[in-house]
Amino acid sequence: MKVIHIIGRFGGTGGAERSLQNLITAKRKKGYTQYVIGLQKAGVDNESIKQSGIKLYELETYKLSDAIISIFKLAKLIRKIDPDVIQSWMYYADLFSIISLYISGKRKKVRLFWGIRCSNLNLSEYTLKLRLVVRLCKYFSHLPDGIVANSFSGKDYHINNLGYKNKNWIVIYNGIDIDKYKHDPIARIKLRKKLNISEDKIVISHVARVDPMKDHQTLLNSARDFPDITFILIGKGTEKLESTENVLKLGERDDVNELLSASDLFILTSKYGEGFSNAISEAMASELSVITTDTGDTKHILENTGSIFPVGNVKSLSALISHYISYDKETLKKLGAISRDRIESNFSLDVMIKEFDQLYKNQLNSERIKITHIINSLYPGGAEVMLHNIFSKYDEKKYSVNVISLISDGPLKNDIEKKGVSVFESNIKPDRLNIFSFLKLIYYIRKNKPDIIQTWLYHSNIIGGVAGKLCGVKKIIWSIHASHLDTEFTKYTTRLIIKIGALVSNIIPNNIVYVSKVSFLLHKLLGYKCKINTVIPNGVDLEKFKPDTLARINIRNELKIPEDTFLIGIAGRYDPMKDHRNFLLAASKLSKVEPSAAYIMCGTSITKSNQELYDYIEELGLSDKVYLLGYREDMNKIYAALDIVAVTSRYGEAFPMVVCESMACGTPCVVTDVGDSSYIVDKTGFTVEKENSDALVEAFLKISNKNKIEKQKLSSSCRERISSLFSLQSIVSAYEKNYY
Incomplete structure (x- = not known):
């Protein structure tokens, strides 16, 4: 199999450049030939790239006239190499690849995959040229055979915000070379000596090119609060940043792994745009704790390691730095070991290579x-x-x-x-x-x-x-x-x-x-x-439907419902089978026992404009206790705000999603004995006879009368039952078995 990789500039210190270099230099079985075409001259690793035996072609695209000529040169190279697969990396390469592939006359034979490496971009901070390229990529986005994103946030942003139309999205996280990026005591001593930094000095590193998204200014502002700490800035253009006494501006380097070993802490200040940050992952592999902003899939990378601060908030960043430097060296070392374990277990280079190889083989073989x-x-x-x-x-x-x-x-x-x-x-x-x-x-x-x-x-x-x-x-x-x-x-x-x-x-x-x-x-x-x-059975997206204290607070604040109010909800379109009248009758009876209880009703046609429904609510004297919310797209947040979810259907239900989703949010259910409702709930809630409002009231009170610890246990058991039996991934896998 022959694969061409097209990238803006190969061999630089950016995340995409390092990921590509890792991917193509990895050992593989015979029959796998890779080529690299750079739209510009190679970066700091130019010589080492040539020595590695990688087949590297370099074009010129700085001027418009050069770019036009390079499009045809690229088409000529595609015809000459005759690849099976072309993988492009980032916007310029994506655009050049699709145009040149059509010009080459090889479109029907060659599989083309674009590469997305960032998430939420603030395009207003970039050049008109880049904004135009991104717009053109959006226009052509339906043409590649697939788009490989290195983060789910990047995929979602390009679909929802930029309007990319491709049907085949593949998420492959960056892989980290854990043999290269590891704590190296010898390199630490060597680099500190070379940079004239004593061993007892705290060193904090930051790896990023100068770019609006990287927000170096926040780091520089925070550095002024710590004159006794040395900050190292690594990346293209950092040597031109404003001078600060305790900041070393090293520019683009080919010894980033050794510089990380010389550090005690790592910071990333990006405002936006990160998809899967190589800088964070490599620092973690080098046994450093990380302080970073919440951009892209950063939370997923960190999980329970490191700390997150708000974008551009110097005060919060300085507070976190103070927190970490208060630890002794041994504690920092233990925290760093946890960071490395996270990368070894989830984001190794081997995993990334296997996923790319499998992608290409799948496309060619079937x-x-x-x-x-x-x-x-x-x-x-x-x-x-x-x-x-x-x-x-x-x-x-x-x-x-x-x-x-x-x-x-x-x-x-x-x-x-x-x-x-x-x-x-x-x-x-x-x-x-x-x-x-x-x-x-x-x-x-x-x-x-x-x-x-x-x-x-x-x-x-x-x-x-x-x-x-x-x-x-x-x-x-x-x-x-x-x-x-x-x-x-x-x-x-x-x-x-x-x-x-x-x-x-x-x-x-x-x-x-x-x-x-x-x-x-x-x-x-x-x-x-x-x-x-x-x-x-139906399956639940456990990442979306989960206990959410913040959502509980926000929804109650939105509706002006006090936190201590016992809140019962029902979700479902207005339909005789849902038996909303029985729910309201039970609410009327419960209000005589629990006068402070309130009720939420959601679903299509569940609004005040539904005269039949609203008249019945007024007839029961519940107009000040019932909130009619209509159709809501944020049901995961609604469920999290409730104390009980009721499903009062009299017929028709087979496997109600409402029950599964609310239980996944940790909210217990009271259901009528219709379909598999009773099986779903089991011992985590209550099943009652249909069309029996008294039985509903009795079940509501059994949950209401539990103490705080009992309610917490019940909530946990709800979530655990859905997680073990009805996760969306397991249900989709069951569907897929029927396709063969």
Whole structure:
């Protein structure tokens, strides 16, 4: 396999340059040839690069005329080398790579991956040239085969803020050469002697080129508070910074690892832009404690090591420096050892190399499986939210996914598209089939040529399943997210679709995925008879849904609810199956016993403009106790603010997401015995008879009357149960098993 790496300037001290050098100099099996093309002359490691045997080509792009000529030179090199893969690194290289690849005539043969190395950029602080390049990259961002980001924050920023449209994002963290970056006592003595620094002197280092994002000024301002400490600034342009007596400005160096060994503490002051900071990781590998701002994925790198201060806050930075220098040398050494353990365990060079190699091999050896998901609408509901969530955990190296929504304008459409997944709206009303809209659906399926169609909910199972069969799709998977349906409230067309589904359940789908055991058993009685049936419950994103004290405070402050108020909530669209009237009746009865209790109601149409709902609230005398919040996108914060979440459904629920998400936030649930609600809650909450307001009140009081320690234990057990059984990653893995 031949791989070309294209970068602005190879061999510099920047994070991207060091990551690339580590990647291409690593030992590999035969049959793997790599080339490097620099858009500018190589940096401080120029000679060592040439001696290493790396095939390095250098272009000139300083002037516009040189840049235009270099585009054609790069195209010529691509034709000459004839690579299998091109990996570009950062904006200029990304732009040059896509233009030159098309000019070369090799686009159909060569796989191109762009490289994103930063997160939230303040582009107003950069040159017009860079701003233009970033805009052009956004315009062309759908063209590469994939984009490799070195942080999740970088990926999210480029999708949500810059508007990148690529569907295939891969996050590969930088890898640190832990054999090179380690504490070296001999290098420490040598460098301190060379720099005329005594052993008993505290030395604090900072590694970053001079750039608006790096905010050297904050460090220099703080350094003035510590005249007895020596600060070392390393990086291109630092030699030109303002003079300060206790600051050594060393410029760009090729002995950063030795300079880190000569240090006692490391600081990074970046204002924005960091994705995965090599500087922080290398300092940690060198057994240094780190003080840094919270940019990019910094918190994830540090985890429980080091300290974070607010961007640009000199006072906070100085306070943290004072804190660390109060430790004796032995304590600093122990803290440094913990930092190194973190890097060795999670961010080694070997891990990064394997992930890059696997990415390239996957792209060359096999095509990604194409999956089309068809769903009734993208208005928030259990199935719709689950579909939205799984896209964040899909293995993007294996799957290419898109969505067809039968109904248009669902609010989840934009959220799904931000994940790089295209959404097609067929404008089919499930209860009134339009032949022209159905033909549009068939056209889109044939154009996309999916390997698998997965349909969600009854109407999509039939409409999407029939369309898939007509298009010759070999594998069709149905998803059923309902259990018992009350004939009094369920539409005739829905009941008819369910009966038709039973009749064709052994003809259309290859597999039916049920969201709960109760749902599977019920549909078996209804006559569903597919050969392969799988039960896969809903999963929860445990990184998003978690206990959050700050969110609890903020939500209560927003609604002007005191911290000691016992707060009960219900979440779900306004629908007879949710039985909001029973919840409100229970609230009315509880208020006579607990007059200070308050109630939150969330969901589509749960607002004061819903006259039927609001009239009932006033009838019960609850208008000063009930907060109608409508549809909220911050339900993770709402759940964290509650003391109890109630699910009072009278029918229809199979595996309610509300229960799982609130429990993941550490909030206990009181549920009616519908679907798998009781199984989810188990002993962490209470299950009551449906349509029984007295039973609800009794369960609310059992939780309310617990003491603080008992409530904390109950909260922990809620989180632990969801984490062990219903994590989103494990559920997505279960879905993926059905694709083979």
